[in-house]
Amino acid sequence: MSVLPYAIAGWIFIIGVYGLATSRNLIHAVGCLxxxxxxxxxxxxxxxxxxxGTAPVFSDLQPGSRPLVDPIVQALALTDVVVGATLTALLLALVVQVDKRHGTVDPDELSELRG
Structure with a gap:
C-alpha cells in the first residue's frame, strides 16, 4: 500500500489552507475552500x-477470485463533488450579496461586520 495518494491529499489540503489564510479577497477565499x-x-x-480490483457489478466473477473495488467510497466521492459544488455556489452567492451591500470583497474593509 502506497502512502503517495494520502500525501498528495494532504499537500492539496495544505495548499488550500495556506491560500485561505493569506487571502485578502472573499472570492479567492471561496476558491481556496x-x-x-x-x-x-x-x-x-x-x-x-x-x-x-474490478467493479463489483460483474456477476460472472467467482467469489473471492479477484479483489473488488469498494463502491461505497466511490458513491461518497460523487456525493462529495455535489456537496462541494453546492457549497461553492452558495458561498459565491453570499460574496455577491456582500459586494452589493458593502461595495467591497476585501474582508478588512467590512467594518460593519466587526464586533
Whole structure:
C-alpha cells in the first residue's frame, strides 16, 4: 500500500489552507475552500482503491477470485463533488450579496461586520 495518494491529499489540503489564510479577497477565499474540498476527493478515492480490483457489478466473477473495488467510497466521492459544488455556489452567492451591500470583497474593509 502506497502512502503517495494520502500525501498528495494532504499537500492539496495544505495548499488550500495556506491560500485561505493569506487571502485578502472573499472570492479567492471561496476558491481556496474549493481546493481544500478537492483534497477529500483524492483521499476518498485512495481509500477505496484496490490494486487489480474490478467493479463489483460483474456477476460472472467467482467469489473471492479477484479483489473488488469498494463502491461505497466511490458513491461518497460523487456525493462529495455535489456537496462541494453546492457549497461553492452558495458561498459565491453570499460574496455577491456582500459586494452589493458593502461595495467591497476585501474582508478588512467590512467594518460593519466587526464586533
Amino acid at each position: 474549493a481546493v481544500c474540498q478537492s483534497s477529500t476527493y483524492v483521499l476518498l478515492l485512495s481509500v477505496g482503491y484496490r490494486d487489480g
